[in-house]
Amino acid sequence: MGIIINQNVFTLHTDNSTYQMKVDDKGILLHTYYGQRTDETDYSYLITIADRGFSGNIPQSGDERGYSLDTLPQEFPVWGGGDFRVNCLQADLGTGVNDCLLVFDSYKTYHGKYALEGLPAMFASGEDRVDTLEILLKDYYEEFYVRLLYGVFEADDVITRAVVLENKSQKDISFNRIMSTCLDINNSGWDMIHFYGRHAQERQTERTALFHGITELRSTRGASSHQHNPFVILAEKNTNEETGCCYGVSLLYSGGFHMQAEVDQTFQTRLVMGIDDSDFFWRLKPGGKFTAPEVCMSYSSTGLSGLSRNYHNAIFKHLIRSTWKEKQRPVLVNNWEATYFDFNAKKILSIAEEAASLGLDMLVLDDGWFGKRDTDFSGLGDWYVNEEKLGCSLEELVHKINDIGLMFGIWFEPEMISEDSKLYREHPDWAMVVPGREPVRARSQLVLDMTREDVQEYIKERLFSVLDSANIQYVKWDMNRSIAAAYSAKLPGGQQGEMRHRYVLGLYSVLEALLERYPDLLLEGCSGGGGRFDAGMLYYSPQIWCSDNTDAVERLRIQYGTSFAYPMSTVSAHVSVCPNHQNGRVTPLKTRGICAMQGTFGYELDLSKMTEEEKSIVRNQVKSFKEHYRLFQFGNYYRIVSPVENHDVTVWEYADKNGKEACLAAVFTDLYGNAISHIVKFRGLCPEGKYKLFRDGEFEGEYTGAALMQGGILLPVPKEDYDSFQFYVCLEEDEG
Numbered sequence: 015m016g017i018i019i020n021q022n023v024f025t026l027h028t029d030n031s032t033y034q035m036k037v038d039d040k041g042i043l044l045h046t047y048y049g050q051r052t053d054e055t056d057y058s059y060l061i062t063i064a065d066r067g068f069s070g071n072i073p074q075s076g077d078e079r080g081y082s083l084d085t086l087p088q089e090f091p092v093w094g095g096g097d098f099r100v101n102c103l104q105a106d107l108g109t110g111v112n113d114c115l116l117v118f119d120s121y122k123t124y125h126g127k128y129a130l131e132g133l134p135a136m137f138a139s140g141e142d143r144v145d146t147l148e149i150l151l152k153d154y155y156e157e158f159y160v161r162l163l164y165g166v167f168e169a170d171d172v173i174t175r176a177v178v179l180e181n182k183s184q185k186d187i188s189f190n191r192i193m194s195t196c197l198d199i200n201n202s203g204w205d206m207i208h209f210y211g212r213h214a215q216e217r218q219t220e221r222t223a224l225f226h227g228i229t230e231l232r233s234t235r236g237a238s239s240h241q242h243n244p245f246v247i248l249a250e251k252n253t254n255e256e257t258g259c260c261y262g263v264s265l266l267y268s269g270g271f272h273m274q275a276e277v278d279q280t281f282q283t284r285l286v287m288g289i290d291d292s293d294f295f296w297r298l299k300p301g302g303k304f305t306a307p308e309v310c311m312s313y314s315s316t317g318l319s320g321l322s323r324n325y326h327n328a329i330f331k332h333l334i335r336s337t338w339k340e341k342q343r344p345v346l347v348n349n350w351e352a353t354y355f356d357f358n359a360k361k362i363l364s365i366a367e368e369a370a371s372l373g374l375d376m377l378v379l380d381d382g383w384f385g386k387r388d389t390d391f392s393g394l395g396d397w398y399v400n401e402e403k404l405g406c407s408l409e410e411l412v413h414k415i416n417d418i419g420l421m422f423g424i425w426f427e428p429e430m431i432s433e434d435s436k437l438y439r440e441h442p443d444w445a446m447v448v449p450g451r452e453p454v455r456a457r458s459q460l461v462l463d464m465t466r467e468d469v470q471e472y473i474k475e476r477l478f479s480v481l482d483s484a485n486i487q488y489v490k491w492d493m494n495r496s497i498a499a500a501y502s503a504k505l506p507g508g509q510q511g512e513m514r515h516r517y518v519l520g521l522y523s524v525l526e527a528l529l530e531r532y533p534d535l536l537l538e539g540c541s542g543g544g545g546r547f548d549a550g551m552l553y554y555s556p557q558i559w560c561s562d563n564t565d566a567v568e569r570l571r572i573q574y575g576t577s578f579a580y581p582m583s584t585v586s587a588h589v590s591v592c593p594n595h596q597n598g599r600v601t602p603l604k605t606r607g608i609c610a611m612q613g614t615f616g617y618e619l620d621l622s623k624m625t626e627e628e629k630s631i632v633r634n635q636v637k638s639f640k641e642h643y644r645l646f647q648f649g650n651y652y653r654i655v656s657p658v659e660n661h662d663v664t665v666w667e668y669a670d671k672n673g674k675e676a677c678l679a680a681v682f683t684d685l686y687g688n689a690i691s692h693i694v695k696f697r698g699l700c701p702e703g704k705y706k707l708f709r710d711g712e713f714e715g716e717y718t719g720a721a722l723m724q725g726g727i728l729l730p731v732p733k734e735d736y737d738s739f740q741f742y743v744c745l746e747e748d749e750g
């Protein structure tokens with residue numbers, strides 16, 4: 015078991031990290047260690063007790079002025095008790111003010127992983143080396159309990175945390191802040207790496223030093239958002255891809271979130287993360303419980319690369335449930351950038367025919383097939399096939415597509431409603447609009463009140479009816495606006511602060527029902543591209559459309575940022591037409607293919623309009639992706655040259671977990687006269703292995719793994735704008 019309890023000291027071990035906490039003589043649950051794997055020494059000897067002045071002393075500390083929650087590292091700091099730093103809970107336990115003081119009550123451990131009702135959570139099977147520790151804290155005065163849950167994934171070097179609040183008192187309890195985790199570190203000087211952006215520019219990477227005071231990231235948008243991602247890294251100054259220490263914190267939640275990192279007066283660092291509390295208020299009746307979303311934490315002493323691999327492996331093994339996880343993902347063509355709203359069945363079939371002849375596996379029919387939907391001003395909510403527009407039924411269309419040899423997928427945006435829709439005319443109160451006020455529109459649409467059961471039932475009925483009407487293997491679940499005023503006609507006035515979280519719970523319950531009914535459905539998440547690319551969503555959809563930006567060069571930065579927290583098999587990426595629709599850039603088709611192969615591969619253009627030369631390139635791309643899909647889907651991913659730090663070339667690699675083969679891609683982002691050559695080094699090979707090296711399919715020579723990793727290879731000099739190269743190596747005995 016990875017959990018060792020020695021009197022009042024709780025030590026959690028994964029293979030390469032150790033996490034420790036201790037109940038002190040005042041009953042406070044201190045955080046004493048998180049870092050490289052070590053022993054069960056009681057690390058509380060590292061805590062300084064000293065009177066810092068103006069730091070409060072709790073009743074249990076008597077005359078001990080130096081004992082203050084304001085300076086102690088803790089597992090679950092709350093507001094009250096004289097800790098003035100950022101905290102995990104602001105609760106009114108019936109006194110009329112926020113004030114709480116938590117002390118240790120009891121604990122239990124068991125083999126396996128706790129589950130969370132209605133929320134995504136990592137899971138484990140019986141054979142996995144995964145254990146749970148539950149620690150129950152209680153308010154010093156009231157029958158109010160906080161259950162801290164820890165999942166210890168020994169082999170994967172991650173520890174999950176979640177929190178359940180339990181009101182066993184006779185009073186109503188309310189809280190306006192509940193964070194899922196606190197990471198107290200006993201020093202400062204940390205860099206924070208985070209992923210900011212905007213629509214079509216998601217997950218740009220920024221590294222910044224924490225300062226004395228609070229650094230915060232949040233989404234107030236009702237979704238995890240394009241603007242910030244609920245994943246953050248704290249890294250030592252010198253940490254780079256291969257060396258140095260770093261922590262990752264990932265929130266498994268798809269709504270708004272809040273992350274704060276505070277460097278305090280005694281040079282300690284505290285990081286808290288949880289549900290966005292800017293417009294949050296929750297009332298807990300006697301007997302009521304509240305579960306805060308899970309976080310997944312990891313520590314790496316082998317740099318950022320090691321940290322990412324921990325997340326990639328843990329998410330793949332313990333978060334993604336889809337039956338498609340292990341299966342070869344279909345190479346698909348999506349008609350969005352090919353036709354936008356202007357299509358009928360004939361047009362779709364012409365694309366499908368071409369797709370089949372080029373070796374693709376699936377056609378995805380995007381926005382515009384339902385209700386009155388020839389522009390984005392109308393139709394959302396009316397999930398009835400527009401047979402007049404298609405010229406046939408969906409069943410007939412899908413039949414023909416299946417006959418051509420392709421699977422079929424379809425787009426929905428279930429959480430939304432257009433005012434110009436039958437649904438809105440019948441149920442205006444299903445939209446979240448504050449009574450007596452004009453709605454705030456975005457993309458000319460409103461958001462459905464996902465907290466309502468009747469809304470959930472309607473969505474399920476419509477989705478199920480469409481999915482039952484034809485042979486549909488894939489659904490792209492989109493969400494194309496942020497939530498401004500979150501109002502429900504069903505909730506009492508004093509509880510409107512619960513809306514945003516209840517919305518997310520409603521969404522999760524519909525997604526769960528969908529997957530329960532169609533366990534083999536391939537669900538692709540989407541929110542105007544990657545506006546809801548978070549670990550919560552990956553519990554439901556094994557892949558997410560990474561960005562509405564399909565320009566290969568901009569995708570280098572977006573996919574680079576995404577790779578820190580999420581496995582590349584979750585990153586949906588397509589080849590689109592040039593000039594690119596988002597920025598007008600022209601890139602070689604070869605490069606667009608190489609960039610899209612960084613994730614789950616597909617096309618988003620009118621294949622029927624391609625020249626014969628282009629078609630032959632596409633045919634080869636599809637063939638090559640399928641030949642190597644195991645590497646792309648299951649291999650270890652390495653960021654080798656960063657598009658943020660290097661403006662000449664970006665390089666990444668996939669290596670088989672046993673080092674038998676690898677694929678390294680290089681995309682040039684600048685050109686020079688009299689150019690110099692770049693050397694890049696492979697990772698993850700067997701040093702003594704003898705490898706055959708191929709460049710763009712052509713045999714180049716034989717090298718040892720040591721030569722490829724320590725010496726490296728010379729990249730060719732680019733011959734045109736955005737030139738690119740793909741290198742493949744395999745052990746000689748494994749070739750073929």
Ligand code: GLA
Pocket residue numbers: 350380381390425492494540541542543559561562
């Ligand atoms: C969003 C998605 C796109 C496309 C459109 C359709 O922007 O990200 O891929 O599906 O909606 O309206």
